[in-house]
Amino acid sequence: xxIREIIKNFFVDLKYGNRITSAVRILLGSMLLFAGVIKxxxxxxxxxxxxxxxxxxxxxxxxxxxxxxxxxxVIGLLLIIGYKVRASAMLAILLMALFIMFISVNLVRGRSFxxxxxxxxxxxxxxxxxxxxxxxxxxxxFLAGFALVFSAERHLFSLExxxxxxxxxxxxxxxYR
Amino acid sequence: xxxxSQHLLRDxxxxxxAAAAAAFAxxxxxxxxxxxxxxxxxxxRRIVPISAYEAKIKYDSGSAVFIDAREKAEFDESHIAGSIxxxxxxxxxxxxxxxxxxxxxxxxxxxxxxxxGASAILAGKILGLTRTHxxxxxxxxxxxxxxGFPVQESD
Numbered sequence: 001x002x003i004r005e006i007i008k009n010f011f012v013d014l015k016y017g018n019r020i021t022s023a024v025r026i027l028l029g030s031m032l033l034f035a036g037v038i039k040x041x042x043x044x045x046x047x048x049x050x051x052x053x054x055x056x057x058x059x060x061x062x063x064x065x066x067x068x069x070x071x072x073x074v075i076g077l078l079l080i081i082g083y084k085v086r087a088s089a090m091l092a093i094l095l096m097a098l099f100i101m102f103i104s105v106n107l108v109r110g111r112s113f114x115x116x117x118x119x120x121x122x123x124x125x126x127x128x129x130x131x132x133x134x135x136x137x138x139x140x141x142f143l144a145g146f147a148l149v150f151s152a153e154r155h156l157f158s159l160e161x162x163x164x165x166x167x168x169x170x171x172x173x174x175x176y177r
Numbered sequence: 178x179x180x181x182s183q184h185l186l187r188d189x190x191x192x193x194x195a196a197a198a199a200a201f202a203x204x205x206x207x208x209x210x211x212x213x214x215x216x217x218x219x220x221x222r223r224i225v226p227i228s229a230y231e232a233k234i235k236y237d238s239g240s241a242v243f244i245d246a247r248e249k250a251e252f253d254e255s256h257i258a259g260s261i262x263x264x265x266x267x268x269x270x271x272x273x274x275x276x277x278x279x280x281x282x283x284x285x286x287x288x289x290x291x292x293x294g295a296s297a298i299l300a301g302k303i304l305g306l307t308r309t310h311x312x313x314x315x316x317x318x319x320x321x322x323x324x325g326f327p328v329q330e331s332d
Contacts, residue, residue, distance in 0.1 A: 044209045062211040070200035074192060087188030 017152030025089075025149045026157070028142060029079030032092065036073030038119045043069065049116035053102050071095070079149070082158020089150035096143040103131050103139070224300045227312045229320040232285050235312070236326070241283040245318075246295035257287065257318065258327040265295035269302050287314035287321070 014021060039046045047065030050056060056064055072095070078088040103115060115131045129135065155161055204210040235241035236257075243260035245252045252262040263270070265288070284303065288295040296313045303311060314321065322328055 040203065042209050043204065043207060043211060047211070066204045066211055067197055067200045070203060071193070071196040074196040074199065078192065084188050084192065087185055087192055090185060091189055091192060 014148065015151060015153075017154035017156070019156060021148055021152040022156040022158070024145045025079050025082070025085065025152075025155060028092070028145050028149065029076045031142070032072045032076030033080065034076070035118050036069045036071070036076055039069035039116075040073060042119075046116065046119075049114070052113050052116075053106055055102055055105060082155050082160050085155050085158060085160060086150055089146050092146040093143055093150060096139050096146060100136055100139045100143070103136055106131055107133070107136070220304055221301075223304065223310050224297070225310050225312050226315040227285075229314055229316065229324055229326065232287070232312065232314045232321070233324070233326050235283055235285055241285045241312075242280075244284060244286045244299065246286050246288045246299040247293075247318075251289070253331055255318070255322075255328055255330045257321060258329040260287075263299060265299040265302070283309060283312060285312045285314060287317045290317040290319050291315060293317060 043065045046069065047061050050061050050064050050068075051058070071091075075088045075092050075095070078084055079092070099117070106113075112130055112132075115129045115135050117129055117135065149155075232241075232243075236243065236259075243257050245256045245260050245262045246265040247262075248264050248266070249262060252264075256262065284307065286296045286299055286303075296317070300311045300313055318328075
């Protein structure tokens with residue numbers, strides 16, 4: 001088997017869904033869950049952060065501050081347990097696109113402030129997350145990861161996979177009986 | 178393929194709505210959550226009761242306009258020195274007659290003690306015309322007089 005075959009097979013596997021896509025799914029899901037729960041601890045200061053981006057009208061900020069953290073956590077949880085994976089991956093892609101848009105607009109404006117992505121400074125880790133091209137690149141990487149999960153047809157270690165297995169097993173049994 | 182994308186959109190909608198419902202439920206019991214407040218109630222929070230002593234601080238700084246909400250006869254008898262009279266019962270003068278609303282000055286309203294409703298009525302009338310807070314002297318003119326603050330009596 002030539003090197004081209006191996007590479008081609010690798011991408012075919014990736015497209016169909018193998019351990020790599022499942023690992024990406026669970027990792028990114030945990031990341032979203034973590035980010036959501038951290039933000040959920042303090043909706044008020046998260047609202048302040050959103051206001052700092054200066055894009056949403058003030059009227060909508062409380063709603064966004066209440067909704068976004070739970071939304072992130074729910075999508076993350078769904079990705080981890082592997083239920084409605086395609087839909088949640090698509091929503092995650094949209095969310096990432098939204099974050100990227102918010103950050104880039106403020107980069108273009110030439111502003112600099114804490115992006116509030118994971119609120120790491122609140123955990124006392126002393127890591128600053130100033131908005132920068134690096135943050136945008138990171139979010140683009142996340143987006144690519146979600147796109148990979150979205151394109152996969154099979155998700156190992158997931159509820160969907162388990163249910164499909166059970167269904168096929170029962171089908172088999174009923175046929176032979 | 179079309180059916181699949183329909184399923185996808187439906188699932189996305191369900192997840193979004195479920196997250197929103199969960200979010201508002203969580204927010205309801207969150208110690209640092211957002212509280213929904215009626216618009217009119219939010220407006221009325223701009224009416225702040227203060228004591229005569231606090232009013233005196235504003236008086237001395239010269240940053241406040243004092244408005245007497247009582248009837249003209251009562252006003253003529255005695256009022257806080259330098260205050261103007263707008264009886265709460267009368268119709269409000271035209272905005273041209275209220276130049277101080279445009280000035281960067283605080284508004285302090287008073288009437289005869291705590292039980293008189295004139296201050297609150299007048300504050301409610303003026304509320305729509307200004308963006309600033311409106312202060313009401315809680316125990317009114319008697320409290321002001323009792324502390325020996327400047328009063329203009331009729332001769």
